[in-house]
Amino acid sequence: MDASCPRCAQVMNWVNGHYHCDTCNSDYRQLAECPDCGRPLQELKACGAVDYLCQNGHGLISKKRVKFSYWPI
Numbered sequence: 001m002d003a004s005c006p007r008c009a010q011v012m013n014w015v016n017g018h019y020h021c022d023t024c025n026s027d028y029r030q031l032a033e034c035p036d037c038g039r040p041l042q043e044l045k046a047c048g049a050v051d052y053l054c055q056n057g058h059g060l061i062s063k064k065r066v067k068f069s070y071w072p073i
């Protein structure tokens with residue numbers, strides 16, 4: 001999955017469980033948000049796949065609809 005740096009929009013690398021931007025030399029963690037309410041989604045990991053559940057009543061959110069944001073570590 002490609003992730004773009006929130007600061008410089010370059011594609012980041014996945015390193016040791018987080019994203020790293022070489023350009024900014026910064027680390028970011030990924031946060032999944034509901035496209036309907038903007039609240040953080042709960043990650044349900046099963047059989048190598050990840051499902052996203054909105055605890056605000058929107059149910060399971062397909063990965064294509066999940067909004068990802070990136071926060072400095």
Ligand SMILES: [Zn+2]
Pocket residue numbers: 005006007008009010021022023024025
């Ligand atoms: Zn950057």
Ligand SMILES: [Zn+2]
Pocket residue numbers: 034035036037038039054055056057058
């Ligand atoms: Zn929601």
